[in-house]
Amino acid sequence: MIAWLTEPFALGFMQKALMASVIVGVVCAVLGCYVVLRSMAFLGDALAHAILPGVAVAYLVGANLLAGALVAGLIVAVGISYVSRGGAIREDTAIGIFFAAALALGVVLISTVRTYAVDLTHVLFGNVLGVTATDVWITGALAFLVLAAILLLYRRLLVVSFDPILGQTLGLRTHALQTGLFLMLAVTIVISLQTVGVALVAAMLVTPPAAAYLLTRRLPVMMVVSAFIGVLSAVGGLYASYYLDVASGGAIVLVATAIFLLAFLFAPGRGLAWRLGRRSAQPARRGPRS
Amino acid sequence: MNELLELRDVSVFYGGRLALDSVSLDVPHGAQVAVVGPNGAGKSTLFKALVGLLPLRTGEMLMHGRPLAEYRDPVAYVPQREEVDWRFPVTVFDVVAMGRYGRGRWLRRLSSGDRDTVGRCLERLAITELAQRPIGELSGGQQQRVFLARALAQEPHVLLLDEPFTGVDIGTREATLELLAGLRARAVTVLVSTHDLDLAAGRFDQVALLNTRLISMGRPQEVFTQEHLQAAFGGQMVVLNGRTIVVDQCCGGHGPEDHPAGHGPAHEREGSSGGGDPR
Numbered sequence: 159m160i161a162w163l164t165e166p167f168a169l170g171f172m173q174k175a176l177m178a179s180v181i182v183g184v185v186c187a188v189l190g191c192y193v194v195l196r197s198m199a200f201l202g203d204a205l206a207h208a209i210l211p212g213v214a215v216a217y218l219v220g221a222n223l224l225a226g227a228l229v230a231g232l233i234v235a236v237g238i239s240y241v242s243r244g245g246a247i248r249e250d251t252a253i254g255i256f257f258a259a260a261l262a263l264g265v266v267l268i269s270t271v272r273t274y275a276v277d278l279t280h281v282l283f284g285n286v287l288g289v290t291a292t293d294v295w296i297t298g299a300l301a302f303l304v305l306a307a308i309l310l311l312y313r314r315l316l317v318v319s320f321d322p323i324l325g326q327t328l329g330l331r332t333h334a335l336q337t338g339l340f341l342m343l344a345v346t347i348v349i350s351l352q353t354v355g356v357a358l359v360a361a362m363l364v365t366p367p368a369a370a371y372l373l374t375r376r377l378p379v380m381m382v383v384s385a386f387i388g389v390l391s392a393v394g395g396l397y398a399s400y401y402l403d404v405a406s407g408g409a410i411v412l413v414a415t416a417i418f419l420l421a422f423l424f425a426p427g428r429g430l431a432w433r434l435g436r437r438s439a440q441p442a443r444r445g446p447r448s
Numbered sequence: 449m450n451e452l453l454e455l456r457d458v459s460v461f462y463g464g465r466l467a468l469d470s471v472s473l474d475v476p477h478g479a480q481v482a483v484v485g486p487n488g489a490g491k492s493t494l495f496k497a498l499v500g501l502l503p504l505r506t507g508e509m510l511m512h513g514r515p516l517a518e519y520r521d522p523v524a525y526v527p528q529r530e531e532v533d534w535r536f537p538v539t540v541f542d543v544v545a546m547g548r549y550g551r552g553r554w555l556r557r558l559s560s561g562d563r564d565t566v567g568r569c570l571e572r573l574a575i576t577e578l579a580q581r582p583i584g585e586l587s588g589g590q591q592q593r594v595f596l597a598r599a600l601a602q603e604p605h606v607l608l609l610d611e612p613f614t615g616v617d618i619g620t621r622e623a624t625l626e627l628l629a630g631l632r633a634r635a636v637t638v639l640v641s642t643h644d645l646d647l648a649a650g651r652f653d654q655v656a657l658l659n660t661r662l663i664s665m666g667r668p669q670e671v672f673t674q675e676h677l678q679a680a681f682g683g684q685m686v687v688l689n690g691r692t693i694v695v696d697q698c699c700g701g702h703g704p705e706d707h708p709a710g711h712g713p714a715h716e717r718e719g720s721s722g723g724g725d726p727r
Contacts, residue, residue: 195536313554317546320536327499327523327602328550375582377537 166400175286177294179392179410182353185301185346186362187370187388188308188381192339194367195377196319200250201238201340203360204257206347208234210264210356213281217271224296227351231344234260239337284355284407286396297349304342308381315339316377353392354407361411366391369418372425387417452477452637453498453516453606458507460490460497467493470507471662475654478635480628482648482668485658486681491641492528494658495608498639499525511606524604526595528611534584540594541579544569547601569597572630573623589620596627607631609640613647625651645672645694 166172193202212230216223234256241252268281280288289297308315318325318335325332343363350359370384395410402409423430453475460468468490475481483491496502498509500517509516516523524547547569548562558566570576573593578586583594592612599607612624628651631638642648648655649668657663657671659680664671677685677694685694 195533310555313546313549316538317549320533320538320543321527321546323496323499323501323525323527323531324546324598326501327525371537375537376539376542380537 163397166397171287171289172396172400174289174291174294175406176393176396178289178297179286179353179396179406180389181294181297181301182350182362183366183388183390183392183410184385185304186350186359187366187384187386189304189342189346190363190367190388191370191377191381191384192315192319193343193363194371196339198339198343199360199364201253202343202347202363204238204253205231205234205340205344206350206356206359207257207264208260209344209348209351210281211260211267212264213351214264214267214271218267224293224348224351227348228345230260231348232341235340235344236337239333239340280355281351282355282357283405284351284353284358286353286406289352293352297352300345300349304345307338307342311335311338354410358407358411361414362388362391365411365414365418369414369421372421372428387414391417451475452479452511454510454513456508456510458497458509459505460493460502461505462490462493462496462502466505467660468497469661471658472507473656473662473665475637475639478632478637479653480632480638480651481640481654481656481665482652483639483641483656483658484643484645484648484680485663486684489658489680490660491658492610495525495610495639495641498606498608499523519605522603522605523608524599524602524606525608526592526599526610526612529588529591529595529615532583532591532595534591536584537582539580539582540570540575540586541566543583543594544597544601547598550602565603566597566601569600572600572627573597587617588615589617592616592620593623596624600627604636607636607638609638611641611643613642613644 167176190202193199209227209230212226212228212233213223214226215221215230216226238249238253238256241249241256264281314325314330314335317328318330318332322332325335346363347356347359350362354362366387367380367384369387370380374380374383391410391414394413396406398404398409398413399406421429424432426432451474455471455473458468458471459466462468467488471490471494483494485491493502497504498516511519544566545558545562548558548565553562567576570579573596575590575593575597578590578594583591586594596609596612599609609624613621616624628638628640640652649672652668654666655668655671656665657676657680663680664673664676674687681694
């Protein structure tokens with residue numbers, strides 16, 4: 159059993175894959191709490207696809223792919239934040255236009271490269287087994303920055319997310335904080351590229367926090383539980399990938415989804431099983447809300 | 449009395465239309481003002497402009513003669529309950545503690561003084577035993593008390609309450625009125641939007657009657673005349689046997705369950721004498 163557990167990580171590339179996946183699992187899961195609570199899931203997905211042209215350009219000029227993705231991600235984050243400020247076009251419409259255009263541009267650029275199919279697959283679905291030591295360092299450093307910002311801005315982000323009007327009356331610069339949140343989201347998505355890929359990063363941002371939401375009652379606890387679920391998904395996904403010989407990014411997301419379904423069914427007080435049980439036990443009234 | 453709050457020719461666009469049209473009014477220091485008017489009259493818009501949430505198209509807002517924006521800190525706003533995300537994972541204590549976050553407390557731990565203030569505010573609204581409960585599990589009245597406690601914790605100079613008497617139980621209504629009485633002693637200036645014209649007439653120093661434009665502002669008996677009410681409520685008002693009856697459909701789209709018995713949406717008002725004491 160011990161051998162079964164340790165065997166995959168005797169390999170160097172698996173060790174690096176494990177480190178990268180765990181880091182990404184934690185950052186996505188913690189920042190994802192705001193994504194879930196502020197209903198930003200669509201924005202997260204759009205940002206992920208919108209960084210594709212950055213990756214393509216970096217690839218074409220031979221630059222670091224992470225750097226290219228990061229630049230594109232930051233530009234798009236600021237762009238969406240700016241467009242949604244005006245109010246002439248609804249935010250989700252603006253996001254939809256932005257993200258489809260950027261994705262199309264990315265596909266066009268990548269199609270000029272000969273090994274098109276393989277590289278595009280890596281960007282879309284991740285290639286965690288190809289992570290280098292440098293990648294792990296960059297991922298770790300950026301993840302540290304995002305987590306530090308979440309910690310330092312905790313009260314500000316809490317107030318702005320829960321009650322932006324209070325934030326305004328307390329003198330917070332709510333729009334700057336929102337842009338800051340977009341930027342953190344962009345960075346987080348970029349470092350998730352190699353682990354789960356553009357297509358699946360939204361799942362890592364949404365699924366562990368959604369499960370944690372069902373299991374907890376306060377934001378700090380929700381963040382910790384979410385991070386734990388993120389790590390569990392990363393590790394479980396890598397084992398599945400190793401022993402079943404399936405794509406690691408997809409496996410990680412499926413483990414997270416399985417955990418969410420368990421929480422959805424059995425969460426104390428909120429799970430489906432509890433609610434059905436309570437209904438049969440006490441059919442009359444339910445819930446204190448007037 | 450010295451004027452605390454002055455609005456000069458304030459116009460605000462909201463939802464693609466002119467929601468406030470050149471409103472000018474003065475609120476004396478420590479006064480308690482009821483803001484009344486039909487749905488869409490601009491009551492909430494007025495409050496949101498006061499906290500700096502909506503930009504002014506024209507005009508200016510002054511506090512002690514200086515632009516209100518310089519003072520933002522001491523204005524507390526209690527939103528309508530529908531505007532709050534009650535599924536957010538915070539406890540009652542967390543929400544009230546947010547009232548202490550301004551003034552450079554974004555990073556430091558709350559001091560024992562801050563915690564005492566939060567404790568006192570919970571006590572004044574009789575929700576101390578709910579402190580560790582998630583806000584989503586509270587009743588409507590309890591939810592309102594949480595936000596009142598938070599507003600108190602801000603120790604504001606100006607307190608804005610948006611529809612605090614809509615859809616709450618009698619106990620919370622009384623608690624809110626008691627709180628207002630307590631604030632009078634501390635000279636906190638209070639603006640309350642309400643659909644309850646009886647309450648506006650009976651419990652407030654001044655009434656501002658709004659319908660995009662300011663129809664009238666002053667003592668209740670000066671404001672609640674048939675002529676003014678006609679201007680504000682128009683089609684929602686009928687005159688029967690010399691009595692003016694305002695049928696005010698509160699807060700669009702809510703079912704009757706939002707109006708507990710005792711303060712429903714219909715109000716009767718003596719209007720035959722054209723401005724006699726409405727009580």
